[in-house]
Amino acid sequence: MLPQFSYVRPETLKDTVKHLNVPGAAAHAGGTDLIGCLRDGIMQVNKVVSLNALPDLHGIRETADGGLLIGAMTTITEVSESPLVRRKYPGLAQGASEVAGPQLRNQGTIGGNLCQKPRCWYYRGEFNCLRKGGDNCYALDGEHLFHAIFGHDRICVITHPSDTAPPLVALGAKVRIIGPEGKRTIPVANLHVSPADNVRAETVRKQGEVITHIELPRPPENLRSSYRKVRARRSWDFALAGVALALEMDGDRVNKSRVVLSGAAPVPWRSQPVENAISNRRLNAETIEKAARAVVEGADPLPGNMYKLDLFKGLIEEELYTVSRELR
């Protein structure tokens, strides 16, 4: 059952920030994550601040320099179906289309998708774990079939649930944030927080801050972007392992690359070893094999999720072979 809360629907960003700038206030975009969190008692919220009446936060438009500006309140479906997104950043369109299921994509927003809470079953259940304010991580010694193999420092082993964040990071996207202290713009790559930095927060947003827009830079020439996701069932499920690629190609050579993994770490996980293995290389069997080996460098799997090592290897291999086949 939901706790008691008050509900406001401000019409200006200024009022929104004011309403949110108190403890216990939470922004409500599509509500697909927030309402579940309230029902499960994951966070103490006494004021729900709807972002729905704000003008300007909906929709996708092309910027003067050839990039895109996506309002935070744009639905996941709009992102996945937008001809602009599909043409310029197919990786983002694919990421969005892999989110949850159709109903959730119709209701959930891209801003909410970046700010959603983790899906660890202890966290969502009746366990007062470290991230919720308790003393220990239940997943570490308990059931962690779906948990992280990178970046957890054995503190909190969630995987970041978003399927849009990895392609956004790979594409060099930024988020515009407005808050009590004004506006700031930061790369999506810096939005999320690792457990070592703060195990109680998922994003660097401070009290009262909202994301207003997502900026995508003009796609470089010969950009090839994609997102591929493996999950336990084919819909309505988070990534066991996923990979967002943003490759700048020159024939069969990869000039520059960004490779970001999902289902891997508490934050969208940029895999520098894979990038190093493929950048400035021809995408041949040898490169692909190296990249596959590189993807698990530095992994710290737990006894119950060792399978993810070969899964990521297989995934990278398959994805890169797909790219190399397209080149022929």
Add this chain to the structure above:
Amino acid sequence: MAEDGTIYYTNGLPVPDTPAPGEEPEFWKETDVVGKRTPRVDAYERVSGTAVYPSDIKLPNMIYGAILRCPHAHAKVKKVDAGRAEKMPGVRALITGDSPEAGGLKWKYRGYSGPLFDAHCRFEGEVVAAVAADTPYQAWDAVHAIDVEYDVLPHVVDHNLALTGKAPEVHDQGNLAGTDEYERGDVAGGFAEADVVLEQNYETGCQLHTPMELHGCVADWEGDRLTIWESSQGVYAVQSVLSGILGMPLSKVRVIGHYMGGGFGSKLWPGKYTVLAALMAKQAARPVKMILTREETFLCVGNRPPNTMRLKAGVKKDGTLTAFDFECIGPSGAYPGGGTEIVDWLVRDLYQCDNVRCLSRDVYIHAGTARPFRAPGHPQGSWALEQMMDDLAEKIGMDPIELRLKNIPSISQGRGIPYTRTGLKDCIERGAERFGWKDAVKRAREQNRSGSHIKRGVGMGACLWIVGGGGPPSTVVIKLFRDGSVNLNMGASDIGTGTKTIMAMVAAEELGVKPDVIQIEHADTGTTQYATPSGGSKTVPTEAPTVRNAAIDVKRQIIQMAAEDLGAPAVDLDYEGSEIVSMKDKSKRIQVTDVSGLKKRGVVIGVGYRGPNPKNKSVNPFAAQFCELEVNTKTGEMKILRFLGAHDSGRVMNRLTYDNQVFGGIVMGIGFGMTEFRQLDANQTGKLCNRNWHDYKLPTALDVPVDMESLPIEIDDPEANNTGAKGLGEPVTIPTASAIANALYMATGIRFTKAPVHPMEMRRRLSAGKEG
């Protein structure tokens, strides 16, 4: 009143002969209504939302119940303080173990009897207190305001540890809930005779009941009469449990369950929640609605227990099975629930084998009690047996289909009596042919040699279901009104399988009226007749012959009355379409609706009883299922390409709902084999990890193949009952997972002995190699 003639569909065509009093009706040779694709009689109501399910009931002054449940796998309640909760706004009833209303009340389930509120909580989800308030929110707020002191105790939730001696004891008498031993022939001798002996361990996951409609009820008192609207598979079962617990005469407990949104075995009985609703309704002197939350149902309304099995099998080079030795352990849960019940039945009964030994040990653990789950025990046993059959076939170089065909038994060996009919051979043979087994195997082998990392496999499994013949008791009443329209009155529930539609079809067939002029009253202990719960795939073979008998009783009475009108002896008369005609003098005829006896009385009432089953014969449905799939050996992803279910369930009563059962059963089998498992936090708290529909993974539309085919193997079985129909709802989910496992083996060369095989397990085994 309807115009003459419009009610009858026959337009003078024959309707089945009316047997003389005391004579059994003849087996239908041809049918006009039965067997056709007929949309559900209540399809519009269900789809449009006008059908009223227990969850939809709203009564004047109704209040809402909520239950406080023990959050620990094992604990003792030291103190319950409801002082704060009692004073909260809207609270009108509150009950704990200390309340006088609960005093002395016993909860009873499967031979177990214990206090309704047991301070010794043996599973997460045990009832500690309950509240009823004006709104559900107030009720839950009050539940959260009840302070309970628990003494948290060590738990065991892994059935494999229950008997090791190191585990805490769930009950004073220990953790062994029961042992079942079976032996026939000379097992050691059988193994000595064998050319090949194989032995393998198998494991299946715990599958949770997750029917669309939550468990729950509305309880209302009128003086000393209690009325319960319960989402149930059997209103008479609910009536009998409640009257037993509350010490009330059956006549004073009315249970209504017209519509219900699925149960799969978990709604064969009521729950403690039903009793609590009744008690609080009395306390508050208001109707109480008590619908559980999804999370609660994941904890406490049953499950298909996980099983650990070992099967040793011997075979001769020619395919003769010489011995089976089967062992199995599984958890009842906190209380008796049938942790290993009939898991061994397929080993005992499915294939010809003279020497068989089975040993099952049912254990207690600190987790929710099992309840029957669509074909209890069978998918688990099939998981072991059908994979073993494939392994044996491979070892002796025989096609797996051939090995099975070689071992079709002529009698039910588990019982030592013949089957009325067995379609096992036809299911396997005709199923394989329709599926294109040989080509599919060839195609898969070719693909697997091609070097692609996408591997292909085909697999099959066969089965029977231990019961499925139905049987007495059942009483059905049919009323024929003076305009020719019909009212059919039966106690059985339609649990979503289409029971009502089939019964209307049977009545229509027999009386010659259109199915849509038949009004059905059902599942109400106040107004309909006694019936056993809809479960065990026995509803159609139990109720359909009874409906037929009731219709025949109507016809006999009409003929008797027509005899007076026509001045001809009743023995000379029979139905011809909508008329009664003298066989001797065809000019003597009268419309049914003109029969003066009927016109005078306004209604003729026929009563049908379910006759006995054949003596010393067993009535069973049989099946074989076939599947083709692909495995991505880089990622562990799997894709089922197609499925075929060849089922012998006797006469096909309604092809539409028949096919729906086959498809639904396959979907559920895919869940059992590939996606679903209850995850307990065994090493820390014993609590349930996956308590929502995201973490507990049912297959979605994208996880099941578009290409599913139902191939009825229709074999006349006049001995089974007077309609020839056998059960279907459970066999459809038995061999699904084992067919998948066999296909996975062909694709990967790996034996997946642990179910479910999800991509995580697939990837793990691909890495670990064949032994893993």
